[in-house]
Amino acid sequence: MPQNLLNKFSSDVFAGLVAPALKPGGLEAVHPAFSIQGDELTPIPDIPEGINGEKHYIQRMMEDLQRALQKPIEQRKWGMLIDLRKCTGCNGCNIACVTENKLPPGISYRPVMTETHGTFPNVSRRFTPRPCMQCEEPPCVDVCPVNATWKRADGIVAIDYDKCIGCRYCITACPYAARSFDAGYFYGDFNGGERQPYELLPSPEYGEERVREEGSSPIGNARKCNFCIHRIERGELPACTVSCFGHATYFGDLNDPQSLVSELLSQPNVMRLKEELGTNPKVYYLV
Amino acid sequence: MKTQNSEKQLSRRDFLKLSGVGAASLAALQGLGSGFKPISAAAARAALQDNAKYVYTSCVMCPAECGIKVKVENGVASAIYGNVYGPMNTNGVCGKGASGLQMVYNANRIKYPMIRVGERGESKFKRVSWDEALNYIADKLIALKKKHGAECAIMDAGDVTDRDPYWYLFRAFGSPHVTEHGAICDTPRRHGPKIMFGGKRVEPDVMRPVLVRQPDGSLKNDYSYRTKLIIYAGWNPFTATRINYESRGTVEAKLAGAKIIVIDPALSNTATKADQWIPIRPGTDPDLFAAILRYILENNDDNDPFRRYIDWSFQEYSQGWDEFLAAFRSRWYKKDPLNGLKYFSLEWAAERTGIAADKIAELAHTYGITKPAALVWGMNGIGHHYNGYVASIIGTVLNVITGNMEVPGGAIDTELVKSDKGGKAKGEDFVKREVTRKVNGQDVTGKIEELHMDYYGDWPAAWDDVVGDYPRRFLEGVTLRYGPFRGYKYPIKAFFMRTGNPVITGSNTAHWIEALTAKDGDEYRVELVVYIDTPMLETGLYADVILPEASYLERMALSDIYPSHQVIYLRDFVIDKLHESKTQYDIMIALAQKLHEKGDPDIKPEDFWEKFPTEEDFWNEALKVAPGRAHAGVPLPYPKYPVNYKLIGTPDSLESGKATIDDEKKVVQGEYVTAQWLREHNGVAIWPMSWHRFNNGGVLKTASKKVEFVWDYEVEKDGEKKRQGQYSKYNKLIEAAGETPFAIAKLGWKKYESTFYWFETVWNPYTNPDYAKYKDEYPFQVVCGRVHHAMSGTQLVDWLGRIPTEDLWAPLNDERVVDEIVIGENGPTPSGRKVQLAKGSWCIGVIQMSASDGRKLGLQTGDLVELETPLGHKTRGKVNLVETIRPGVLRVAMGAGGRFSPGLGLTYDFRDVTPNANDLTDPEGHSPIMGMPVYADIIAKVKKL
Amino acid sequence: MKTTEKILWAIAGLGFLAGLVGLFNRITGGHLVAAYNTYVPWGLWIAVYVTLIGISVGAFLVAALGYGFGVKAVQPLGKMSLLVALAALAGGLTSVWLDLGRSERIFNLFLSTSPRSVMGLMTWFYTLYGILLLVMLYLARKQPQSFALRVLGWIGLPFAILFGGAEGSLFGVVGARALWESGLTPILFLVEGAFSGVALLLFLSVLFGEREPQPFLRNLTLALLFAVLVLEASEYFTAFYANIPAKTASLQIVLFGEYWWVFWIAHLGLGLFLPLLLLAAAPKNQTALALSGALAALMAITTKLNLVIPALTVPEFEGLRTAYVGPGLSLDYFPTATEWLVATWAVSLAGLIFLAGYRLLMGKQATA
Numbered sequence A: 001m002p003q004n005l006l007n008k009f010s011s012d013v014f015a016g017l018v019a020p021a022l023k024p025g026g027l028e029a030v031h032p033a034f035s036i037q038g039d040e041l042t043p044i045p046d047i048p049e050g051i052n053g054e055k056h057y058i059q060r061m062m063e064d065l066q067r068a069l070q071k072p073i074e075q076r077k078w079g080m081l082i083d084l085r086k087c088t089g090c091n092g093c094n095i096a097c098v099t100e101n102k103l104p105p106g107i108s109y110r111p112v113m114t115e116t117h118g119t120f121p122n123v124s125r126r127f128t129p130r131p132c133m134q135c136e137e138p139p140c141v142d143v144c145p146v147n148a149t150w151k152r153a154d155g156i157v158a159i160d161y162d163k164c165i166g167c168r169y170c171i172t173a174c175p176y177a178a179r180s181f182d183a184g185y186f187y188g189d190f191n192g193g194e195r196q197p198y199e200l201l202p203s204p205e206y207g208e209e210r211v212r213e214e215g216s217s218p219i220g221n222a223r224k225c226n227f228c229i230h231r232i233e234r235g236e237l238p239a240c241t242v243s244c245f246g247h248a249t250y251f252g253d254l255n256d257p258q259s260l261v262s263e264l265l266s267q268p269n270v271m272r273l274k275e276e277l278g279t280n281p282k283v284y285y286l287v
Numbered sequence B: 001m002k003t004q005n006s007e008k009q010l011s012r013r014d015f016l017k018l019s020g021v022g023a024a025s026l027a028a029l030q031g032l033g034s035g036f037k038p039i040s041a042a043a044a045r046a047a048l049q050d051n052a053k054y055v056y057t058s059c060v061m062c063p064a065e066c067g068i069k070v071k072v073e074n075g076v077a078s079a080i081y082g083n084v085y086g087p088m089n090t091n092g093v094c095g096k097g098a099s100g101l102q103m104v105y106n107a108n109r110i111k112y113p114m115i116r117v118g119e120r121g122e123s124k125f126k127r128v129s130w131d132e133a134l135n136y137i138a139d140k141l142i143a144l145k146k147k148h149g150a151e152c153a154i155m156d157a158g159d160v161t162d163r164d165p166y167w168y169l170f171r172a173f174g175s176p177h178v179t180e181h182g183a184i185c186d187t188p189r190r191h192g193p194k195i196m197f198g199g200k201r202v203e204p205d206v207m208r209p210v211l212v213r214q215p216d217g218s219l220k221n222d223y224s225y226r227t228k229l230i231i232y233a234g235w236n237p238f239t240a241t242r243i244n245y246e247s248r249g250t251v252e253a254k255l256a257g258a259k260i261i262v263i264d265p266a267l268s269n270t271a272t273k274a275d276q277w278i279p280i281r282p283g284t285d286p287d288l289f290a291a292i293l294r295y296i297l298e299n300n301d302d303n304d305p306f307r308r309y310i311d312w313s314f315q316e317y318s319q320g321w322d323e324f325l326a327a328f329r330s331r332w333y334k335k336d337p338l339n340g341l342k343y344f345s346l347e348w349a350a351e352r353t354g355i356a357a358d359k360i361a362e363l364a365h366t367y368g369i370t371k372p373a374a375l376v377w378g379m380n381g382i383g384h385h386y387n388g389y390v391a392s393i394i395g396t397v398l399n400v401i402t403g404n405m406e407v408p409g410g411a412i413d414t415e416l417v418k419s420d421k422g423g424k425a426k427g428e429d430f431v432k433r434e435v436t437r438k439v440n441g442q443d444v445t446g447k448i449e450e451l452h453m454d455y456y457g458d459w460p461a462a463w464d465d466v467v468g469d470y471p472r473r474f475l476e477g478v479t480l481r482y483g484p485f486r487g488y489k490y491p492i493k494a495f496f497m498r499t500g501n502p503v504i505t506g507s508n509t510a511h512w513i514e515a516l517t518a519k520d521g522d523e524y525r526v527e528l529v530v531y532i533d534t535p536m537l538e539t540g541l542y543a544d545v546i547l548p549e550a551s552y553l554e555r556m557a558l559s560d561i562y563p564s565h566q567v568i569y570l571r572d573f574v575i576d577k578l579h580e581s582k583t584q585y586d587i588m589i590a591l592a593q594k595l596h597e598k599g600d601p602d603i604k605p606e607d608f609w610e611k612f613p614t615e616e617d618f619w620n621e622a623l624k625v626a627p628g629r630a631h632a633g634v635p636l637p638y639p640k641y642p643v644n645y646k647l648i649g650t651p652d653s654l655e656s657g658k659a660t661i662d663d664e665k666k667v668v669q670g671e672y673v674t675a676q677w678l679r680e681h682n683g684v685a686i687w688p689m690s691w692h693r694f695n696n697g698g699v700l701k702t703a704s705k706k707v708e709f710v711w712d713y714e715v716e717k718d719g720e721k722k723r724q725g726q727y728s729k730y731n732k733l734i735e736a737a738g739e740t741p742f743a744i745a746k747l748g749w750k751k752y753e754s755t756f757y758w759f760e761t762v763w764n765p766y767t768n769p770d771y772a773k774y775k776d777e778y779p780f781q782v783v784c785g786r787v788h789h790a791m792s793g794t795q796l797v798d799w800l801g802r803i804p805t806e807d808l809w810a811p812l813n814d815e816r817v818v819d820e821i822v823i824g825e826n827g828p829t830p831s832g833r834k835v836q837l838a839k840g841s842w843c844i845g846v847i848q849m850s851a852s853d854g855r856k857l858g859l860q861t862g863d864l865v866e867l868e869t870p871l872g873h874k875t876r877g878k879v880n881l882v883e884t885i886r887p888g889v890l891r892v893a894m895g896a897g898g899r900f901s902p903g904l905g906l907t908y909d910f911r912d913v914t915p916n917a918n919d920l921t922d923p924e925g926h927s928p929i930m931g932m933p934v935y936a937d938i939i940a941k942v943k944k945l
Numbered sequence C: 001m002k003t004t005e006k007i008l009w010a011i012a013g014l015g016f017l018a019g020l021v022g023l024f025n026r027i028t029g030g031h032l033v034a035a036y037n038t039y040v041p042w043g044l045w046i047a048v049y050v051t052l053i054g055i056s057v058g059a060f061l062v063a064a065l066g067y068g069f070g071v072k073a074v075q076p077l078g079k080m081s082l083l084v085a086l087a088a089l090a091g092g093l094t095s096v097w098l099d100l101g102r103s104e105r106i107f108n109l110f111l112s113t114s115p116r117s118v119m120g121l122m123t124w125f126y127t128l129y130g131i132l133l134l135v136m137l138y139l140a141r142k143q144p145q146s147f148a149l150r151v152l153g154w155i156g157l158p159f160a161i162l163f164g165g166a167e168g169s170l171f172g173v174v175g176a177r178a179l180w181e182s183g184l185t186p187i188l189f190l191v192e193g194a195f196s197g198v199a200l201l202l203f204l205s206v207l208f209g210e211r212e213p214q215p216f217l218r219n220l221t222l223a224l225l226f227a228v229l230v231l232e233a234s235e236y237f238t239a240f241y242a243n244i245p246a247k248t249a250s251l252q253i254v255l256f257g258e259y260w261w262v263f264w265i266a267h268l269g270l271g272l273f274l275p276l277l278l279l280a281a282a283p284k285n286q287t288a289l290a291l292s293g294a295l296a297a298l299m300a301i302t303t304k305l306n307l308v309i310p311a312l313t314v315p316e317f318e319g320l321r322t323a324y325v326g327p328g329l330s331l332d333y334f335p336t337a338t339e340w341l342v343a344t345w346a347v348s349l350a351g352l353i354f355l356a357g358y359r360l361l362m363g364k365q366a367t368a
């Protein structure tokens, strides 16, 4: 055990010293990712072909995603694109994420922010859904004192719930407010006192199924959007993406120039939030 | 800044009780729940496959009824996604739709049948068995029927459309009064399309994909947007998701080059995406529409490509244009007494609408010149005003004469092209039965439907009923003035309210309460009130019997959707029925059995349990008419079948030719659509889209099979003169009776006008001279808007309470510790828990007010004010001072405030500081043609509390 | 036992007992009992923690001056200052320990330290520092004249400076919070810590009748007070001058927000100007010295509160205010009763440790 500890510690120190070039590699050594087999993937829906041969965008993105899954994990780079011109502020993605990830009261991985500018009658309003940016240079990872937050080989910033001590340093460090503290509320607290049936089900957490209850993680931990790893790995799109009422959310492999996200990203009207901080987000916005 | 959650008041129970979920699944759950068990992704996938399933069904969180896919884990519905196979919403769900779980599993669901033990409104109930509840209802119904006739009973199926079993039952029982929410929703808005096309809902052609027959014979999805302009007047599909594809379709069309204009006093979510937001003065949309029409008529030049507004091809499929035009023109030479300006002139409209004359001209020109385009109007903008009909008619005329109806990228009357459903399962045959009544001492025989209070009462043209006027009917009874039963009087003695909450939604709240609690001696005037619903809303507090209806995930039905072509979604069983709830079918059969047992002669086993042994049989009957539309348009959906024949049957049977052609009835009959067929096809049936479906009659439902600009006219057929047109039927009744309906008499009419008409709205000091005197004392117009909640029925859903919307629904709650009340065995019961709510953590209905008005009144956001109308009606709420609304206008969220049913959880707890718009509604305010409540014609003054 | 000591025991004991209620709530209610949340993830307990660590560093500086650098004046206070440093460290760590979402995983800090995290590094610093304090205390009692003690004093001083600075860089490195992200933050932390620690010793010197070190402590306190003033002024002025919106927004909250009085009255008035006046006007007056020392030490918490909370109450995006709302999604923070009680408990615990240590180490002396 001490020997292990030392090894790990020194490797991290080393990783820290040679950062940033070697940073991601250094971390993966510690946290293996799950492997995928093609035959376990969710079938792609069969929708009539478009008149110009085009596909339903969900089909197209699922194909992109499943193609990416055939590559080794370190060659994938998941990214999201949200077309703010199309977002109607319906909050479908927000609640779809809440139910998908069985989030407790007060936690939303993808709130839809509303910003209003101007004075009557020259007023404008914009809706900005805000998942985790899955930063390439994530400030949340650096501050975590126990290595509970780490960046996977595919670029998703993950949290090891069993390591996390709940110090909330990462919450203060995330410039996007993308991290939440799970203080331990249940919907039953606000409605009848008893846990609601869907709160008793295990929820998918970074490849594990966990039942959320007092005294066990993720209560007391930091939590955040994880790009629905559990869905991606089944060959499905993240819940917010499939549910997006305005068809404003796109998802796929940024390393794949053929993917729909990559294609859309080539447009000039792409931006990212707080670009100046150098966090290098993998969530892009079309404006 | 306040202390939050300062103490742990929330009780924690280690014992987890899963109400209603089977013991087996509970055990399975607990098995999974043993701490945290890290498993690999592959194992997680396997686990998901073992314990989870997906069910395709359709949403009811709002009337859009999207196709959805529900994840069920261990028997518990755990997530809701869109159904990617359905073309309307395809993969998407909105926030409400995704929140359905909290409707289904809410602690405030009605769990058992209950019977009232206190007075109405006291909310004292006791739990009874289904048998007791049904005995009570059946005994009472039979006694009432003996005394007053079955017409004394009303079955109102509120806002949720899958109500056929109830309609079937009540029509069989002998009542003509079966209704749903249309009568308090938007009848004036639908009026233009209704009288001109026989349709109802004009929507832009932006639903994509649409399945279209290709020149090579294949069927392919068309994803292209051809629309160049959409004008939404008082219609906010981004928030009020009635026609769900309009949210994404509008932005997609915009990205494809369309211009979007939104006419709304407030910056609605739809307006946020508009190229132009026109903050109009409320209640003046007819004026704007009329000015546009006049501008187009006056400035059209067929020879100038920049002024060629009118597409005369509409004359091929219409009739009566000259009469309409003459009537319209005759008015524009007259002067408006209010401002001395000529009607429909730009200056006149500018004066009234508060929009500059040149802007109106520009709008008219843009609309005239940009094609394809669609002009679309909504409820609060038009449907809820006294004179909404006028705007609806002019709007429809505009869409027709500019050549935009039924062209690709133009406007579509979805009512005419959606799939038919219901058929015999609606029970319409029952009301064709003859009955005899004693009228002034004489026996008169007629059809049950001729006893209908609306067809033959004050609003003979109210083809969607007059729910808003029920309070007066409850108090005064019905006196038939037209038709065979002229002179017959009967009281309303039984009121069944299913999935609707008229005490909050159906016009003035106090008036409804008065009517439901009025007594004759010891007995309530309406002797039997039954409330059937999933949650417990205010109307339930006034019921004698409460029946728990299965939620939309626990029952079967067909969705009621408005696509651009024929599509049907199945509503299917997703989870087991929770608590003691029953489906509509269960309730229909059980009550029918009781009535039969107790000797009701009209309820026959062969019409009920023998005919429909299972729930699925009932819905299969309803599907027998699907899709049931004329085979019309370009490209023709099935080139192999004759044009204008009615198509019936599954898409695949029609496609493969497994169909018979009946030339006499003009029907192409394939294999019936069934629930099982739908289930096997991802819950969806889709028939091909086409355009130009008005040509040669097509899908039009008028007598002439043309678009009609005249609504009461004569034709000669086989040497015989015949009255035709949508108003002719009513005018004949009026003429025969020699009595003008009181509501149109107020307009100075003798009968319904046969073509263009005009009248002013009420309670609008800026357009109606009778109300001009209120301008200074009551400086505010009060309008409504939707939030991410559906009407008055979803405010118990926690998630939706956390989503601020359109400055109407805002986290302005103060900190409170409240004694929780939940719906228990005996109705609302204190749970003994205290629930603590931190400041700013819950949205409440607020009064949206212009910041400049707020400054003038010395108000700040969060201040509590009282609104008072000239009639002395009052409500209160906190103001939200914003830049997103026209000065002089106040906007409140429909159904969000003053909610006094304890079954609404946190929303109930803030009833003292939130406004109920219908506390202000004029109880006498009904629009003249169909009696729809005029929710939107309100003026008020503001007092700080 | 002197009356003063008895009174101190009584106060600390009462605080400890009252705090137990809070502790009970915290243990049974988890984090639902606290007002810190997702948007304002750190609150009173973190402020108490950094304040006590600051005091510890300040007290240690005095000890290091005495033992390591032979400053005669403070030598009589040697053990006491080490004791203060140890007690404050223990109290501070208790406070942050209870603040952890999953307190039982405290050992992960050692088992899985991330060297890239200031907090991770601090774990080991605290451990070393704690050991250093214990060893020095042992030596101070057993071999007060030993060379080892002197060496430890030498090493200890830069270590404490580094340590105080590192504490500051916990905040200083957080780029997401404009108010914190500043090169000055570590220095400010160090100086403020030293100020509060020295001031506390000044207070204790009066209580325990140690007159000898007082002039030195008074001067040191004054000097540090000036340093604090200069640093704070430059921090505020440059911020307003540079006008980084998020930073000025936080400062606006500090200076003119709902809790403006915390800055103007508690921090500036009671924590800096009143001590300044007292120390300047009545350099020998025991009451004045005690009062100014106590005020300066007590008000140290205001500096930290004003550092921790306003930085967090400015949302990362304005639009978050009108996005999803719910428990924990509030930008208003005010500690709950339980938080106050637990904070009281942690501080009282430090007090009791100090008093018990005082009995143990200086018992004879004290009773004599």
Ligand SMILES: Nc1nc2c(c(=O)[nH]1)N[C@H]1C(S)=C(S)[C@@H](COP(=O)(O)OP(=O)(O)OC[C@H]3O[C@@H](n4cnc5c(=O)[nH]c(N)nc54)[C@H](O)[C@@H]3O)O[C@H]1N2
Pocket: B062, B063, B064, B096, B185, B186, B233, B234, B235, B236, B237, B239, B240, B241, B242, B263, B264, B265, B266, B268, B280, B281, B282, B283, B284, B285, B378, B379, B380, B381, B382, B783, B784, B785, B786, B787, B788, B789, B790, B791, B792, B891, B894, B936
């Ligand atoms: N989220 C949600 N969706 C719903 C419903 C719901 O309750 N919630 N209800 C469903 C039902 S039953 C219906 S009928 C539809 C309603 O659909 P809509 O009619 O689109 O909805 P509203 O929000 O009632 O009104 C639309 C807009 O009219 C504006 N308005 C008010 N007065 C005037 C006026 O005088 N002139 C003009 N031009 N605009 C005005 C309001 O500011 C508001 O933004 O929505 C359906 N969908």
Ligand SMILES: Nc1nc2c(c(=O)[nH]1)N[C@H]1C(S)=C(S)[C@@H](COP(=O)(O)OP(=O)(O)OC[C@H]3O[C@@H](n4cnc5c(=O)[nH]c(N)nc54)[C@H](O)[C@@H]3O)O[C@H]1N2
Pocket: B060, B061, B103, B158, B159, B160, B181, B182, B184, B185, B186, B379, B380, B384, B498, B499, B500, B501, B502, B504, B505, B506, B507, B532, B533, B534, B535, B537, B549, B550, B551, B552, B553, B784, B785, B790, B791, B792, B793, B794, B894, B895, B917, B918, B921, B935
């Ligand atoms: N002032 C003002 N008044 C208005 C309006 C306005 O804008 N302003 N709008 C008007 C309009 S457009 C309309 S349509 C009416 C609507 O008014 P109503 O027809 O009274 O509709 P609600 O009761 O409000 O809402 C829908 C019903 O569906 C039920 N429901 C939802 N889900 C389920 C389920 O799973 N199972 C069952 N069984 N029931 C379910 C809810 O309990 C609720 O009773 O209000 C009108 N009133």
Ligand code: SF4
Pocket: A132, A133, A134, A135, A138, A139, A140, A141, A157, A173, A174, A175, A176, A177, A178, A179, A224, A279
């Ligand atoms: S957005 Fe925040 S939580 Fe997500 S990776 Fe970046 S810093 Fe970390």
Ligand code: SF4
Pocket: A143, A144, A145, A146, A147, A148, A149, A159, A163, A164, A165, A166, A167, A168, A169, A170, A171, A221, A222
């Ligand atoms: S809260 Fe958890 S993940 Fe975040 S920094 Fe602390 S230990 Fe790391």
Ligand code: SF4
Pocket: A096, A097, A098, A100, A101, A109, A110, A131, A132, A224, A225, A226, A227, A228, A238, A239, A240, A241
């Ligand atoms: S990717 Fe998944 S976890 Fe992230 S916001 Fe979307 S639904 Fe939520």
Ligand code: SF4
Pocket: A082, A086, A087, A088, A089, A090, A091, A092, A093, A094, A112, A127, A129, A243, A244, A245, A246, A247, A248, A249
């Ligand atoms: S679901 Fe799509 S359209 Fe709706 S709020 Fe989310 S991103 Fe916007």
Ligand code: SF4
Pocket: B059, B060, B061, B062, B063, B064, B065, B066, B089, B092, B093, B094, B095, B096, B097, B098, B241, B242, B244
């Ligand atoms: S629009 Fe209405 S029907 Fe569609 S998902 Fe939302 S709530 Fe359900």
Ligand SMILES: [Mo]
Pocket: B181, B184, B185, B186, B379
């Ligand atoms: Mo409606």
